[in-house]
Amino acid sequence: MTIDIRNIRKSFGDFVALDNVNLTIASGELLALLGPSGCGKTTLLRIIAGLERPDAGQVLFSGQDATHTHVSERQVGFVFQHYALFRHMTVFDNVAFGLSVKSRKERPGKEEIRERVMKLLKLVQLDWLADAYPSQLSGGQRQRIALARSLAVEPKVLLLDEPFGALDAKVRKDLRRWLRDLHDEIHITSVFVTHDQEEALEVSDRVVVMDHGHIEQVGRPDDIYESPATPFVTQFLGDVNLFHGRVDGGSLTIGDYAHSLGQQHAGKTDDAVAYVRPHDLDVSRVADGALAAGTVEHIHAVGPVVRIELAQIGSGETIEAALSKERYRELGLMLGDTVYVTPKKVAVFLKEEAQDYVI
Amino acid sequence: MSSANLTTEAPWVRRVLIAVALAFVTLFLLVPLVAVFWEALAKGWELYLAALVEPEAWSAIKLTLLTAAIAVPLNVVFGVAAAWAIARFEFRGKSLFTTLIDLPFSVSPVVAGLMYMLMFGANGWLGPWLAEHDIKLMFAVPGIVLATVFVTFPFVARELIPLMQAQGQDEEQAAMVLGASGWQTFWKVTIPNIKWGLLYGVILTNARAMGEFGAVSVVSGHIRGETNTIPLHVEILYNEYNFVGAFACASILALLALVTLLVKTLIEWRIARQREGAKERTLEARLAPASTH
Numbered sequence: 001m002t003i004d005i006r007n008i009r010k011s012f013g014d015f016v017a018l019d020n021v022n023l024t025i026a027s028g029e030l031l032a033l034l035g036p037s038g039c040g041k042t043t044l045l046r047i048i049a050g051l052e053r054p055d056a057g058q059v060l061f062s063g064q065d066a067t068h069t070h071v072s073e074r075q076v077g078f079v080f081q082h083y084a085l086f087r088h089m090t091v092f093d094n095v096a097f098g099l100s101v102k103s104r105k106e107r108p109g110k111e112e113i114r115e116r117v118m119k120l121l122k123l124v125q126l127d128w129l130a131d132a133y134p135s136q137l138s139g140g141q142r143q144r145i146a147l148a149r150s151l152a153v154e155p156k157v158l159l160l161d162e163p164f165g166a167l168d169a170k171v172r173k174d175l176r177r178w179l180r181d182l183h184d185e186i187h188i189t190s191v192f193v194t195h196d197q198e199e200a201l202e203v204s205d206r207v208v209v210m211d212h213g214h215i216e217q218v219g220r221p222d223d224i225y226e227s228p229a230t231p232f233v234t235q236f237l238g239d240v241n242l243f244h245g246r247v248d249g250g251s252l253t254i255g256d257y258a259h260s261l262g263q264q265h266a267g268k269t270d271d272a273v274a275y276v277r278p279h280d281l282d283v284s285r286v287a288d289g290a291l292a293a294g295t296v297e298h299i300h301a302v303g304p305v306v307r308i309e310l311a312q313i314g315s316g317e318t319i320e321a322a323l324s325k326e327r328y329r330e331l332g333l334m335l336g337d338t339v340y341v342t343p344k345k346v347a348v349f350l351k352e353e354a355q356d357y358v359i
Numbered sequence: 360m361s362s363a364n365l366t367t368e369a370p371w372v373r374r375v376l377i378a379v380a381l382a383f384v385t386l387f388l389l390v391p392l393v394a395v396f397w398e399a400l401a402k403g404w405e406l407y408l409a410a411l412v413e414p415e416a417w418s419a420i421k422l423t424l425l426t427a428a429i430a431v432p433l434n435v436v437f438g439v440a441a442a443w444a445i446a447r448f449e450f451r452g453k454s455l456f457t458t459l460i461d462l463p464f465s466v467s468p469v470v471a472g473l474m475y476m477l478m479f480g481a482n483g484w485l486g487p488w489l490a491e492h493d494i495k496l497m498f499a500v501p502g503i504v505l506a507t508v509f510v511t512f513p514f515v516a517r518e519l520i521p522l523m524q525a526q527g528q529d530e531e532q533a534a535m536v537l538g539a540s541g542w543q544t545f546w547k548v549t550i551p552n553i554k555w556g557l558l559y560g561v562i563l564t565n566a567r568a569m570g571e572f573g574a575v576s577v578v579s580g581h582i583r584g585e586t587n588t589i590p591l592h593v594e595i596l597y598n599e600y601n602f603v604g605a606f607a608c609a610s611i612l613a614l615l616a617l618v619t620l621l622v623k624t625l626i627e628w629r630i631a632r633q634r635e636g637a638k639e640r641t642l643e644a645r646l647a648p649a650s651t652h
Contacts, residue, residue: 051532071535078536084529088551098537101547153537 001062001156001189002027003048008057010043017043018054019213028187030180032204034194036236040213041193042161048191049159050074061156077150077188081162083142085134091145092130095120098153120148123182140171144178151186160192164199176203197237201225209233231349234275241281241319243274243291252348255314257290264348271351278322280345283308283331290340294319296333301325308333310341395613399606410607418584419592420611422500426575426588427568430507434564435557438515443549445516446523457520463512471509472577475502498580503588506574511567515560522556555630559623566619570612 003025010018017040025031033041046052048059050071058067066074086094093100095117099108108116121127124144134142143163150158163179164172180203183190194200200207201221209216209224209232217229228234245254248269252259265272274291284290294310297318306328310319319341323331333339367373400407410416444450445457463471477483479496489496496502530552534544550557572590579586581595589608596605 049536051536071532072538072540074536075538076536078533080529080533082529084533086530086533086548086551097534097539097547101534101537101539101543149533149537 002060003157003189003191004058004060004063005044005048006058006060008044008047008059009055010040010047010052011055016213018047021057021213021215023208023215023218025189025191026206027189029205030183030190030192030203032192032194032200032207033210034197034200034207034236035210035216036195038212039210041195041208041210044210045159045161045191045193048157049076049078051078075153075156077147077153077155077158079143079146079150079158079160079163081165083134083146085142085146085149087134089133090130091121091126091132091134091137092117094134094145095149095152097149116152120152123151124148138171139167140175143167143175147179147182151188156189158188158190160190162194163192164196165194172199179203201237209236211236228275228347231273231275234347234349238277239320240275240277241321242317243276245272245274246270247272247348247350252291252346254291257287257292259289259291259343259346261346261348265350268350272348273351274343275347275349276341276343276345278307278320279305280343281319281321282327282342282344283310283321283323283333284340284342285331287340288342290342291346292319293338293340296335296337296339299328299333299335301328310339313338392613395606395609398602399610401606402603406603407607407610410601410604411611413604415584415587416592416604416608419587419589419608422503422586423569423588425500426504426507427565429504430511430568431561431564433508434511434515435561437512438519438560438564439553439557441516442519442523445520447528460513460516463510468506468510468571468573469577472506472574475506475509475574475578479505497578498582498586500586502578503575503586506578507568507571510571510574511564514564514567515557518556518560518563519553522553526552555626559626562619562622562626566615569615 003023005021005023005025008018008021009016019040021040021044023044033044035041043052047054050066050069054067058065060066061074086097089097096113099113099116102108107113118127118130121130124147126141126144126148129137129141129145134145137145147160147163160179164175167175176199179192192204201224204221206218207221207224208218211232217224217233224233225237228237234240243252243254245252246269247253247261247265250261250265252261252272252274254274259274276291287293293313295313296308297311298307298309300307300309304325306323306325308321308323308328310321311317312319321341331339368376399410411420441456441460445453445460476497478485479489479502480486481490481497483497496505530548531544534548535541539547569588570590571588572594575588576591576594579588579591581587581591583595587595589612593605593608593612596602596608
């Protein structure tokens, strides 16, 4: 089922949670709503579910206006951040709930309910816990039961609010992969909310990056990571070094250094900020095409990647570079060495564009 | 040992504190309680029972039961509705509403009774209108029920508000998303989650409804065999130097208090055990997967 979100606005008092949001979710895709807390992602999810009413705008399910359809009639599955399992019911009764509250006409027989519940419990690999109570389960188990419960009513859309937020790192990683596999198996249109960029990039087909009630960028994970559309997206998606300089005549000037930008921002002149990810930053002994010079302050050589922290000469700001072990050995870096940093890839945003985001 | 000594008082301090507390409880609670039964049974079982089945006493007992039977269900409905409104919705004047719920606790019961007299009494605001329509509220059973409902109003709501606020509405929303109607959500999710708190509130309401003196005394009119509840009847008998009768009736209230305490302890024990059990079973469930998987 496709979902169309048209011109949705929502405020809570003076706080604008969603400011004219438009989005189309394709049938069968797994979409991530990514953003910092307070960006409106959960509100958008709750509006899709019908748990929140938008101030303006429409939500369309398969082209049909569902804006005023009551939550109990939207046929959506919703997995709450803290699972919201019914604490006084067994796991079995939790999963059976959606079927048992159907009207007598639609309700399947006892045997059929039993069969369907057990099938779902097998799907989430927890059929051996059917008689347990939610309080007896671990976080990861609760999460999977919450998912099974929402799938029991055969929803057309699955909505998940920070599905892995309350779990520890190891369980989170397992569940992520498991959710991806599950989605590949049942192909239900799914939307999940997260503030963890790694999670969004790893699990989803498409990512929607949000900030301050706006959608900043929509795209496939690698597109978003490789070509972020705004300074906000660039910064939100991972560690990044900032260089303040000026774009003039197709090159970026930072202090005494100039770096050619090729076609990017050709013919424009303005103050600009350059964003370079640590692994896109090469360290070199020669100043060719460099962005800045720095003194080596720290070297973290644990693991496959060597992280170098440099103090930029002039500003004193910290620059972080990630080098391969080979490159590190080749350079023979020592603490206190003065070296140059050259970007392999740089995202430059002119001051005009960036203004909104410098806070 | 040494670390325990650092954070606890010296043994003699503990002993003195415990002794003071015990002495206080014995002197002010235990001795009077025993005295009630002692006095009631002072002239033997037969007189005790006779004092209870004597028509006026029996009528007081029936009236007390009737009052509680009306006041408790009413306040369960009011209490659940009020707690629901406060815990679930944001509305203008919510804090004023929350404060008003506590009014019966902060106002002297006698004042509560007088308020009703002012409103419904013969010389009250609505008195003439009521008299015209031949409705008798004051010095009659309806007045007693009204006064009792007023003084017991906060118990259920007070128990439920923090409970419902702590539980949040996630489970109810989950039920709605799964297709449950408001009514189904209420009976299948809300009520089971608050049942122990609700029961606790009911017990406290019942104890107070049966034991209320001040407010009921003002509106009852003390008509023997008609508008006397047990507490009022006890006072009358005592003033007439009928000690066995007074203490026999008082012993019923004392028994009620003991039963209330017992049930209250049972409920608390049950809630605590549920929590304990949940903790243990959580541990078991976490250990189990490896073997069954």
